[in-house]
Amino acid sequence: MLLILLCFRMGVIELAIQNVNSLSIQKLIEEKKKNHNTAGIIEKFIPMILLLAAVVSVLTTIGTVLTLIFETITFFQTVSILEFLTTKKWYPFSETEGTFGILPLVLGTLKVTFIAIIVSIPIGLTSAIYLSEYATERTRRIIKPILEVLAGIPTIVYGFFALTFVTPLLREIIPGLELFNALSPGIVIGIMITPMIASLSEDALVSVPNSMREGAFALGATKFEVALKVVLPAAISGIISSIVLAISRAIGETMIVAIAGGSTPNVDWNVTNSIQTMTAYIVQVSQGDAGYGTTIYYSIYAVGMTLFIFTLIMNLIAQYISRRFREEYE
Amino acid sequence: MNFFDHKSINARMKIRVIVNLFAKIIFFAAMMFGLFILGVLLYRIVSQGIGYLDLQFLQSLPSRKPEQAGVYTALIGSVLLMAVVAPVSLLLGVATAIYLEEYAKDNRFTAFIKVNISNLAGVPSIVFGLLGLTVFVRALALGTSVLAAGLTMSLLVLPIIIVAAQEALKAVPASLREASYAMGATKWQTIVRIVLPVAIPGILTGGILALSRAIGETAPLVVLGLPLFLAYLPKSIFDLFTVLPMQIYNWTGRPQEEFHSLAAAGIIVLLILLLFMNFLAVLIRNKFQKRY
Amino acid sequence: MTITLVSPQIEVMKMDSIQEKNIVYQTSQLNLWYGEKHALKNINLDILENEVTAIIGPSGCGKSTYLKILNRMIELVQGVKITGEILYRNRNILDRSYQVEELRTKVGMVFQKPNPFPKSIYENVAYGPKIHGIRDKKVLEQIVEKSLRSAALWDEVKDRLNQNAYSLSGGQQQRLCIARCLAIEPDVILMDEPTSALDPISTLKIEELVKELKKEYSIIIVTHNMQQAARISNKTAFFLNGEVIEFAPTSKIFSNPKDKRTEDYITGRFG
Numbered sequence A: 001m002l003l004i005l006l007c008f009r010m011g012v013i014e015l016a017i018q019n020v021n022s023l024s025i026q027k028l029i030e031e032k033k034k035n036h037n038t039a040g041i042i043e044k045f046i047p048m049i050l051l052l053a054a055v056v057s058v059l060t061t062i063g064t065v066l067t068l069i070f071e072t073i074t075f076f077q078t079v080s081i082l083e084f085l086t087t088k089k090w091y092p093f094s095e096t097e098g099t100f101g102i103l104p105l106v107l108g109t110l111k112v113t114f115i116a117i118i119v120s121i122p123i124g125l126t127s128a129i130y131l132s133e134y135a136t137e138r139t140r141r142i143i144k145p146i147l148e149v150l151a152g153i154p155t156i157v158y159g160f161f162a163l164t165f166v167t168p169l170l171r172e173i174i175p176g177l178e179l180f181n182a183l184s185p186g187i188v189i190g191i192m193i194t195p196m197i198a199s200l201s202e203d204a205l206v207s208v209p210n211s212m213r214e215g216a217f218a219l220g221a222t223k224f225e226v227a228l229k230v231v232l233p234a235a236i237s238g239i240i241s242s243i244v245l246a247i248s249r250a251i252g253e254t255m256i257v258a259i260a261g262g263s264t265p266n267v268d269w270n271v272t273n274s275i276q277t278m279t280a281y282i283v284q285v286s287q288g289d290a291g292y293g294t295t296i297y298y299s300i301y302a303v304g305m306t307l308f309i310f311t312l313i314m315n316l317i318a319q320y321i322s323r324r325f326r327e328e329y330e
Numbered sequence B: 001m002n003f004f005d006h007k008s009i010n011a012r013m014k015i016r017v018i019v020n021l022f023a024k025i026i027f028f029a030a031m032m033f034g035l036f037i038l039g040v041l042l043y044r045i046v047s048q049g050i051g052y053l054d055l056q057f058l059q060s061l062p063s064r065k066p067e068q069a070g071v072y073t074a075l076i077g078s079v080l081l082m083a084v085v086a087p088v089s090l091l092l093g094v095a096t097a098i099y100l101e102e103y104a105k106d107n108r109f110t111a112f113i114k115v116n117i118s119n120l121a122g123v124p125s126i127v128f129g130l131l132g133l134t135v136f137v138r139a140l141a142l143g144t145s146v147l148a149a150g151l152t153m154s155l156l157v158l159p160i161i162i163v164a165a166q167e168a169l170k171a172v173p174a175s176l177r178e179a180s181y182a183m184g185a186t187k188w189q190t191i192v193r194i195v196l197p198v199a200i201p202g203i204l205t206g207g208i209l210a211l212s213r214a215i216g217e218t219a220p221l222v223v224l225g226l227p228l229f230l231a232y233l234p235k236s237i238f239d240l241f242t243v244l245p246m247q248i249y250n251w252t253g254r255p256q257e258e259f260h261s262l263a264a265a266g267i268i269v270l271l272i273l274l275l276f277m278n279f280l281a282v283l284i285r286n287k288f289q290k291r292y
Numbered sequence C: 001m002t003i004t005l006v007s008p009q010i011e012v013m014k015m016d017s018i019q020e021k022n023i024v025y026q027t028s029q030l031n032l033w034y035g036e037k038h039a040l041k042n043i044n045l046d047i048l049e050n051e052v053t054a055i056i057g058p059s060g061c062g063k064s065t066y067l068k069i070l071n072r073m074i075e076l077v078q079g080v081k082i083t084g085e086i087l088y089r090n091r092n093i094l095d096r097s098y099q100v101e102e103l104r105t106k107v108g109m110v111f112q113k114p115n116p117f118p119k120s121i122y123e124n125v126a127y128g129p130k131i132h133g134i135r136d137k138k139v140l141e142q143i144v145e146k147s148l149r150s151a152a153l154w155d156e157v158k159d160r161l162n163q164n165a166y167s168l169s170g171g172q173q174q175r176l177c178i179a180r181c182l183a184i185e186p187d188v189i190l191m192d193e194p195t196s197a198l199d200p201i202s203t204l205k206i207e208e209l210v211k212e213l214k215k216e217y218s219i220i221i222v223t224h225n226m227q228q229a230a231r232i233s234n235k236t237a238f239f240l241n242g243e244v245i246e247f248a249p250t251s252k253i254f255s256n257p258k259d260k261r262t263e264d265y266i267t268g269r270f271g
């Protein structure tokens, strides 16, 4: 073996000394091939290894779903599913026996999401229309990256902003506003998802073919009329899908509501009181010392499951809409 | 004879032009208002926190006395977390992207993986916390460690890296692959020697994006049970630790004004880290300007 | 060998095989479909050693397709069906047991648009030898120099081998691609309209190069440009709608085409 190797090396050296013109590369390649038979094995195994990596993402989904299902089932062994779905009271930390009706948490989440959407749609959409229909190429090139950077600001920063700036400000305007309330985190989540709506909607508007605009301009329409009557309707599914995605983000948002929303599950539609969202409840329990295996411990999985279903539905709707949207132009 | 009453058209024309101008101003104002709010956010935080931001703040342990408190353990914790997330998520993400773009046949299983990835991207981060708590902290008994948190975060940012890497691979011109194949190169040789080097800027940019997401995440770590502050450093990746966002969260929750200023200072550190990472991404993008 | 074929080009082939040149590629009864589209119809062609064989014909007639079968690059296209036989040095390359990397080590290819790798000039040329396991730096350096010389590029780039290949002009890039191809000393070189993206001067240089290279290599070149075919090739095959209409020595094709359609094409009546 060693001898062969030695001969082989000598062969190379010999070849190296030889004149360039008498060098036979093909012969060299032939020789190398005999010594390198691993290539075929690598070619065979690499795709399998890569497939394993790809399966991790599938396992993550399966793991998430199974985790939620199993722990939720455990939860439903102590608390009836009927109580969970129909009781209008969420009061888990009782000395004797807690009450677990998901409704107040869902309502808390919906209140905050609703406020966020009210705030973000007007600003997000008008910004998108301005960027795609009015702005110069230069403005767009400056604003778009800013939007991306803003969309990347951690939510903990927005939470801090809500509690220390927006809430005090709102309390000056609205005298009855509690320190923890739905309004402030709602508004701040709205601010947080605005760049997302603006950026995705702008993509949808820009992808409307120019020929459609030119047709309308040729008839003497103003930019505003073209934007409103031609471009917006053509891009509507992309815009709706961006809004649905933003709703999903707002529903799943955690730190802002955990910091500024409070921990009082309420069933009313009042936005000035302290509330609790699904996510904030999970945070509250995680931070507390509810022991492993208690009903409260399992309750976070039941709440997580509910949250997961809400966001999954939203994501599927967004995907469905944007798939149809893509077909329209391609 | 005239179908058009030119006078009334002209009158309407004036109105329409005014409406258009008005709309333009409103749209612009709305966009500027959004940016203004975000400007206020940044201004508030900087003005509130800058006073506490000094070298001592970076080098001190958390403390009950605001003037002595610092982010040392949290900062190191964040860096350690990234040290786990970066290799794990990049390796898994790039491998998945290569599989999907280069090897996967156009069948239902592949379609399923793709749909799965885009759905995974939409799962709220706190749900990943529940997954990590069950699988890594409890089932694999890693405890509330750097490793458990790192693996959880890796799964969280995986879709971002996969999608970015897929885009980068797709952007590699077919002519380069053809040239390599025509030389008798195998598929894997072509991927390693030609495709990946061309795609690497895009992959890295996506990787940095993913890391900046991971470095700012708080919710899943709360669920994993990371402490709100920690007065000592972890010795290995199997030890308890905490991160910058947790420390900020802790200070934000205190009623005293001084702690809010500390939180603001912590946020500045976090934002500088993020800005630096974004800067790096831009640098990479510019360094590898496309030539082909 | 099939003996029952009686079309005129077969006669020409027989005539050629009398001159003692070896046959490199022997195509018989080749058909190809892209899905439903019948892109190559019953092709029979013999290609000889150390000759330049030109393939001409209007665009879409199947020239590139035919070329891509010869080194099996056609495999990169989905949904292709092929029947028939192509013998390369007496082995059927369409046989699954013929390892495609081995074939492509013997059969190099130059593309329509220069496609150097975004690497240094040196790395571009050294790519082929490296992937085939040659790592010795001295050997690599010799190969690079020799290949660049053969591609008539050495004098222009010898001082900047470490510069990116995209710093070269289009014509230089194409010659670099030829050098890259020569670096593994293939037996055959396939060229698909190698000058169609170049200016006239660069085109001329490549033509000179091709004439030089045919001493050592067998070259099959697809070209849109009939003057080019006339200038550099020994034989010319005229393709039309996926069929070989006429295959004969170039001088004969251009001076005295047998088929009316060949004549029409050459005189510029269509295409």
Ligand SMILES: Nc1ncnc2c1ncn2[C@@H]1O[C@H](COP(=O)(O)OP(=O)(O)O)[C@@H](O)[C@H]1O
Binding pocket: C034, C037, C039, C057, C058, C059, C060, C061, C062, C063, C064, C065, C066, C077
């Ligand atoms: N990948 C493909 N899929 C389907 N049809 C193709 C493909 N490539 C080429 N064709 C068709 O096959 C015919 C021959 O193409 P090609 O060999 O590229 O022609 P040429 O090189 O002579 O211009 C054309 O009609 C073309 O439309």
Ligand SMILES: [Mg+2]
Binding pocket: C063, C064, C065
């Ligand atoms: Mg062609």
